[in-house]
Amino acid sequence: MFCxxxxxxxxxxxxxxxxxxxxxxxxxxxxxxLAAVLTAQGWRSRLLSFDLxxxxxxxxxxxxxxxxxxxxxxxxxxxxxxPGPAWMMAPSVALFDDPRLSQYIGASLLHLVTLLGVxxxxxxxxxxxxxxxxxxxxxxxxxxxxWAGSLWPIGSPDMVIWLVYLASxxxxxxxxxxxxxxxxxxxxxxxxxxxIAPAIAILPAIWLLYRPSITLKPLLGAAAVIxxxxxxxxxxxxxxxxxxxxxxxxxxxxxxxxxxxxxxDPARELRVLPVNATTGxxxxxxxxxPQIEFAADGQSGGSASARLDEAIDHRLxxxxxxxxxxxxxxxxxxxxxxxxxxxxxxxxxxxxxxxREAERESTGAGKARRRIRPQRWTAVVGGGILVLAVGLxxxxxxxxxxxxxxxxxxxxxxxxxxxxxxxxxxxxxWFATSVVDRLLKRRGVHLQSEENVGRRRLIVVxxxxxxxxxxxxxxxxxxxxxxxxxxxxALFVAIFVSVFLPKLRLPRVATWAIQVxxxxxxxxxxxxxxxxxxxxxxxxxxxxxxxATVVDYISADLQADGQDRAAIGYQVFIYPFMVNYxxxxxxxxxxxxxxxxxxYGHGIQNMDxxxxxxxxxxxxxxxxxxxxxxxxxxxxxxRVPLDDRFELVHRVGGYEIYKSMPEASPVKNPLPAQPSSDxxxxx
Numbered sequence: 001m002f003c004x005x006x007x008x009x010x011x012x013x014x015x016x017x018x019x020x021x022x023x024x025x026x027x028x029x030x031x032x033x034l035a036a037v038l039t040a041q042g043w044r045s046r047l048l049s050f051d052l053x054x055x056x057x058x059x060x061x062x063x064x065x066x067x068x069x070x071x072x073x074x075x076x077x078x079x080x081x082x083p084g085p086a087w088m089m090a091p092s093v094a095l096f097d098d099p100r101l102s103q104y105i106g107a108s109l110l111h112l113v114t115l116l117g118v119x120x121x122x123x124x125x126x127x128x129x130x131x132x133x134x135x136x137x138x139x140x141x142x143x144x145x146x147w148a149g150s151l152w153p154i155g156s157p158d159m160v161i162w163l164v165y166l167a168s169x170x171x172x173x174x175x176x177x178x179x180x181x182x183x184x185x186x187x188x189x190x191x192x193x194x195x196i197a198p199a200i201a202i203l204p205a206i207w208l209l210y211r212p213s214i215t216l217k218p219l220l221g222a223a224a225v226i227x228x229x230x231x232x233x234x235x236x237x238x239x240x241x242x243x244x245x246x247x248x249x250x251x252x253x254x255x256x257x258x259x260x261x262x263x264x265d266p267a268r269e270l271r272v273l274p275v276n277a278t279t280g281x282x283x284x285x286x287x288x289x290p291q292i293e294f295a296a297d298g299q300s301g302g303s304a305s306a307r308l309d310e311a312i313d314h315r316l317x318x319x320x321x322x323x324x325x326x327x328x329x330x331x332x333x334x335x336x337x338x339x340x341x342x343x344x345x346x347x348x349x350x351x352x353x354x355x356r357e358a359e360r361e362s363t364g365a366g367k368a369r370r371r372i373r374p375q376r377w378t379a380v381v382g383g384g385i386l387v388l389a390v391g392l393x394x395x396x397x398x399x400x401x402x403x404x405x406x407x408x409x410x411x412x413x414x415x416x417x418x419x420x421x422x423x424x425x426x427x428x429x430w431f432a433t434s435v436v437d438r439l440l441k442r443r444g445v446h447l448q449s450e451e452n453v454g455r456r457r458l459i460v461v462x463x464x465x466x467x468x469x470x471x472x473x474x475x476x477x478x479x480x481x482x483x484x485x486x487x488x489x490a491l492f493v494a495i496f497v498s499v500f501l502p503k504l505r506l507p508r509v510a511t512w513a514i515q516v517x518x519x520x521x522x523x524x525x526x527x528x529x530x531x532x533x534x535x536x537x538x539x540x541x542x543x544x545x546x547x548a549t550v551v552d553y554i555s556a557d558l559q560a561d562g563q564d565r566a567a568i569g570y571q572v573f574i575y576p577f578m579v580n581y582x583x584x585x586x587x588x589x590x591x592x593x594x595x596x597x598x599x600y601g602h603g604i605q606n607m608d609x610x611x612x613x614x615x616x617x618x619x620x621x622x623x624x625x626x627x628x629x630x631x632x633x634x635x636x637x638x639r640v641p642l643d644d645r646f647e648l649v650h651r652v653g654g655y656e657i658y659k660s661m662p663e664a665s666p667v668k669n670p671l672p673a674q675p676s677s678d679x680x681x682x683x
Contacts, residue, residue: 020128027132028115031139032148036108039149041531042542048099049152050578053596054587056102058086059093060600070236071244072153074581074588078255079247080240082233084192085151099600100548103151110158110192111148115139117161118487124168125456126499133515134494138487142322142525151192155483159189160199164462164488167206171458176215179203180222187226191233194248196484198469205465206458251475255580262583264610270576273627273635315471318479319486324526331521335493342492343464345500346456347433350440350447425468447503459495463488493518546653548601551594553650553657554620555602565605569618570594573627573634582611589613590638594622612638621646621658628654 048056051073058069069083088106095105115135122131138144147156162185170178182203189196207214227234237245247254260266320332440447448456467485474481497515502508534542544552558566570591581588589595590613591606598604608615621642627635646658 021123024119024123024128024132024135025116028112028119028135028139031135032108032112032115035111035139035145035148036104037540038528038531039107039145040104041540042534042538043100043104044544044548045534045538045542046100047545047547048102048593048596049150050575050593051152052085052103053592054585055083055085055089055151056093056099056596056600057587058083059089059102062086062090063094068232070232074577074584075248077247077251077253078581078584079244080236080585081153081194081244081248082191082230084188085153088151088192093600097601099596104149107147107149107151110151110156111139111144114147114158114161114487117165118491121161121165121168121459122491122494124165124172125452125459126495130494130498133498133519134491136519137494137522138490140523140528141486141490142324142527143319143483143486144490145525145527145531153193153195154480155195155486156189156193157196157484157487158192159185160196160484161487163189163199164202164458167203167462168458171206171210171212174212176213177218179212179214180218183219183222184225187222187229191229193484195481197249198466198473199484201465201469202462205461209457209461256583259580259583263579263612264615265612268612268638268640270579270612270636271639273573273637275631275635314477314479315474315482318482319489321479322525322527323521325521325524335521338496339489339492342496342500343429343460344432344436345447345496346460347429347453348437348440348447349450349453350437350445350503351443352446425464445504447500459488459491463492490522493522546655547594548597549652550622550650550655550657551597551601553652554622555598555604557659558604559602564603565607566619567608567615567617568594568598568606569608569610569615569621570613571621571638571640572613572624573637575634576636578634579611579613591622612640614638614640619660621660623656623658625654625656 054071054073055069058072061067062069069086072081072083072085075081085106088110089102091105092102093099096102115138118138119131119135122134139148147158163182166178166182166185170176170182186196186200189199206212237243243254246252260268316336317332320335323331323335325331463485467482470481470485497511497518501514502511506514554566554568558564568591572591574590578588578592579590586609589609589611595606598606608618614621623642627633642658645660645662647661648656649659650657
């Protein structure tokens with residue numbers, strides 16, 4: 001009898017859904033555009049990141065039809081990364097001469113793609129309102145804004161969210177073509193940054209949970225696409241016996257010890273300037289190997305308290321470190337608690353909706369259940385605590401005796417740690433979910449249907465599985481390994497405040513206030529505030545950085561003489577890898593970022609190719625008077641006194657420009673042993 005009324009309502013409901021979707025896509029575009037404008041603000045005041053110089057060189061070779069990008073930069077283990085960022089730089093390189101603009105078009109497109117994936121995934125399981133909130137939280141957070149303007153391959157999350165969304169379609173439609181599409185998305189993301197490798201574990205976990213169909217033909221097609229995309233890098237790796245891939249997956253440091261053999265003068269010493277003037281000068285280390293997580297107790301593993309502090313600060317709170325408001329430590333812990341609480345709530349249904357539950361509770365059977373509930377509750381809690389305690393004690397014993405046994409290789413200790421942590425966390429999650437579900441039922445709170453509990457377990461798997469893997473195997477102290485989880489963590493916060501919080505019977509005003517507060521915490525970050533302040537003070541494009549002004553001065557001087565090449569030396573403060581990696585790639589040398597400005601911005605070729613940045617035949621010498629960036633900034637340098645043929649011709653900021661003159665001048669010492677002060681860091 002109600003069918004005609006339902007049929008009349010269906011067009012209106014469909015229209016409302018379409019309108020909400022249009023609004024949602026509008027928010028995605030607006031957030032992406034706002035992020036692009038904010039991240040590109042002040043581009044003239046920033047220098048190209050040193051790590052991106054190899055990608056810029058590869059992108060120019062691609063645009064100039066010289067060669068396909070075959071490799072990217074060198075990572076912390078001294079191994080070549082895939083060249084995905086070079087492909088994303090190609091549009092900017094084709095349109096702009098200034099290498100400082102090489103990232104923005106590709107990074108903005110990737111950010112838009114990521115925001116769209118966040119919106120589609122959140123809307124599918126939690127509705128348009130939650131999807132819009134998730135887009136705002138991620139897209140305008142400090143980390144989201146950073147990725148909106150940077151192609152630096154450090155935890156790039158762009159394809160992870162599409163891996164999860166396509167996997168969800170694989171489950172929903174039971175269509176193996178979406179599995180193939182998910183694999184392609186993961187492979188494309190890996191081509192940008194190998195750090196997302198653990199994300200592949202999401203797919204077998206989803207298959208074990210839902211058992212969707214797998215078809216061979218789409219998988220073969222996906223394999224063909226992946227091979228075509230990866231072919232230049234795989235061919236390059238084949239010539240190196242795949243040493244770079246082994247290094248990055250096995251966490252092996254492959255930089256040779258005799259790095260100075262590639263320098264023009266191997267006898268030169270790389271020194272480090274002390275942070276304060278009272279400490280003595282010490283020689284810089286040639287490059288320490290990254291600390292591996294699975295170390296023996298009492299050795300590089302450190303004390304139990306140190307491991308616990310590291311686990312909390314880097315593995316749990318690391319992605320919330322961009323929160324810089326007053327009381328940021330407490331805010332970060334609260335946000336982490338919200339994410340963990342969402343894990344539990346996604347598995348709890350609560351009481352049945354409607355009158356049926358009330359009628360059931362009003363019957364004698366319901367009253368009897370209420371009478372015996374305390375006894376059953378006590379038994380469940382007591383038994384659960386006992387099982388959890390035994391499991392934790394057993395896991396702790398096995399972890400100490402096996403996982404940290406120095407006699408076991410890392411490849412054995414890693415899986416053991418994953419199994420122990422996984423079993424313990426699954427037990428804890430099951431127990432917490434059971435307790436919360438019983439509490440909700442007892443109070444008559446309906447959180448979600450049992451059907452939604454089953455559907456939404458996929459979201460739990462999508463964040464829980466890779467987070468667990470990284471927690472177990474990532475290097476100690478390297479919070480960057482967890483960065484690509486940030487879109488999913490932001491989604492979990494949005495789920496809690498927009499989906500679950502209103503159902504916990506909080507006043508509507510309180511719910512809205514919490515949602516506004518969460519948006520404020522995410523959006524009011526130092527990245528956004530600094531860009532807005534700089535925009536107001538110096539305009540959108542900003543003022544030229546001192547480095548760019550130095551390059552402009554020398555380029556104008558050369559072009560006035562009709563020259564397009566010169567030997568230009570650099571005596572600047574660096575990080576050791578900038579010169580040490582020259583033994584692996586000529587893209588790494590002191591002043592490589594200056595060379596990129598000369599070459600691509602002005603058409604000037606630097607004939608000084610020495611790794612240490614200086615040579616006896618230099619026509620110009622750029623000297624940095626003091627280090628920048630405080631304790632974290634570069635403080636290593638080569639002490640090479642200027643000979644009598646150089647004369648100071650110009651000063652820009654903290655830089656001095658010397659030019660080789662035919663007449664003699666007194667010997668100059670450009671690097672004082674004790675600098676007067678530090679200044680702002682190079683960007």
